[in-house]
Amino acid sequence: MGLGLPVAFAFFVTNVIGLYLFFGGSVGVTQMVANFSDAVSTYALAPLPMFLVMGSLFFRSGLGEKVIYALDLCIGNLRGRLAYVVLAAGTIFSALSGSSLANTGMMGSLMVPEMLKRGYKPHMAYGPVLGAGSLAVIIPPSSLAVLLGSLAQIDVGALLIAGALPGLLLVVMYAALIFAQTKIDPDAAPHYPVPAVRAAEKVRAVAVNIIPMSVIVFMVVGTIILGIATPTESAGLGCAAVFALLFVYRRFSWSVVWKSLDDAMKVTGMTFLIISASTTFSQIFAFSGASNGFIQFIVGYDLGPYPMLLMMVLVILLLGMFMDQVSMMLITLPIFLPIAQQFGYDPVWFGLILLLAYEVGFTTPPFGLLLFIMIGVAPKGTSLKTVALSAAPYIALTLLLILLIVLFPQIALFLPNLI
Numbered sequence: 001m002g003l004g005l006p007v008a009f010a011f012f013v014t015n016v017i018g019l020y021l022f023f024g025g026s027v028g029v030t031q032m033v034a035n036f037s038d039a040v041s042t043y044a045l046a047p048l049p050m051f052l053v054m055g056s057l058f059f060r061s062g063l064g065e066k067v068i069y070a071l072d073l074c075i076g077n078l079r080g081r082l083a084y085v086v087l088a089a090g091t092i093f094s095a096l097s098g099s100s101l102a103n104t105g106m107m108g109s110l111m112v113p114e115m116l117k118r119g120y121k122p123h124m125a126y127g128p129v130l131g132a133g134s135l136a137v138i139i140p141p142s143s144l145a146v147l148l149g150s151l152a153q154i155d156v157g158a159l160l161i162a163g164a165l166p167g168l169l170l171v172v173m174y175a176a177l178i179f180a181q182t183k184i185d186p187d188a189a190p191h192y193p194v195p196a197v198r199a200a201e202k203v204r205a206v207a208v209n210i211i212p213m214s215v216i217v218f219m220v221v222g223t224i225i226l227g228i229a230t231p232t233e234s235a236g237l238g239c240a241a242v243f244a245l246l247f248v249y250r251r252f253s254w255s256v257v258w259k260s261l262d263d264a265m266k267v268t269g270m271t272f273l274i275i276s277a278s279t280t281f282s283q284i285f286a287f288s289g290a291s292n293g294f295i296q297f298i299v300g301y302d303l304g305p306y307p308m309l310l311m312m313v314l315v316i317l318l319l320g321m322f323m324d325q326v327s328m329m330l331i332t333l334p335i336f337l338p339i340a341q342q343f344g345y346d347p348v349w350f351g352l353i354l355l356l357a358y359e360v361g362f363t364t365p366p367f368g369l370l371l372f373i374m375i376g377v378a379p380k381g382t383s384l385k386t387v388a389l390s391a392a393p394y395i396a397l398t399l400l401l402i403l404l405i406v407l408f409p410q411i412a413l414f415l416p417n418l419i
Helices: 007-022 026-040 047-060 063-074 081-097 100-117 122-137 143-152 156-162 164-184 199-209 211-225 231-248 254-287 290-299 305-319 325-343 347-362 369-377 384-407 410-418
Strands: none
Touching: 007 026, 007 254, 007 325, 026 254, 047 063, 047 081, 047 100, 047 143, 047 211, 047 231, 047 254, 063 081, 063 100, 063 199, 063 231, 081 100, 081 122, 081 164, 081 211, 100 122, 100 369, 122 164, 122 347, 122 369, 122 384, 143 156, 143 254, 143 325, 143 347, 156 164, 156 211, 156 231, 156 347, 156 410, 164 384, 164 410, 199 211, 211 231, 254 290, 254 325, 290 325, 305 325, 305 347, 305 384, 325 347, 347 384, 347 410, 369 384, 384 410
């Protein structure tokens, strides 16, 4: 991967070498090909493409812009109001799309130019977008949580629900950060007059543009919590609800549908190709004895469960500087899962901590994907350093949330225990 080879092909090359060393050459390659159908035909992976379709339909149809318009009307004449609009919109979008890349791209293109035009300093314009965009990693429905749950054999429904409370807690922490930044440096978000809006108009904007979106959230999250639907069924219900809204708002077009399917196909195809290659990688890792040897080596240091967890998080943070989440996940899970079982970690709790660590990897330089999306929508000449420094306080708060979940596991386990 360091030579620039795509992740999937890097896995394949490693697999072929490993198969010739440990599986008898061509016989092992035949087994690798046979693994492909088993790797991607897992029922737990079915929500992944449907969540991607749901989010892409939502953004490509323009429904997301209606939400931002309604929030802009409702948020009062606060200093830094556009930063709060971004945070609120990012929270709603996270519960509708499950895609951090889509969230960041949409809010960055819509909100950053307006914020800069209003005189917001770069860190106040870029930071909230990067922070709010990354929320989709843990706020359900999260496509990354579906993938992690499937690969790690963790209850996907429980893992999705586990992210709800930590996600909302992170939103509150982000809001407190924005408030503190505007208090410390009022010029970072200049105050400007906002036309008065009648209460009736605000109520109408919420009723027309936000409440219908809550139907989608219930279709996805509510049906899982109530035990009405499995994650796969809830993903189907979510897609159906978005289609219904497209007709209600007269935003339906075959062009939007085709582009959304195309978006989902590209991401799903890439992900499934990497999964196929990583399945054999995991088998080689175990069959060669490397997995067991590494675990015994680590356990031999007699580290406690918490220092071990810290080591795993640090490894993810390091990898996050150079590769995307799916790649990190598929490389680290074969190593981390046996160690987690050895120490008796709760699988849902451990899975959520991994998701949060992968979330940080989205925004760590030099290769955090969200940073490059932000640079793509920022004015020409914006440096990676400027964008990375804008993200730094939000990264720190995410790391603080990981610490809180370690100290108080019920933050993650309260809702899953209810179901």
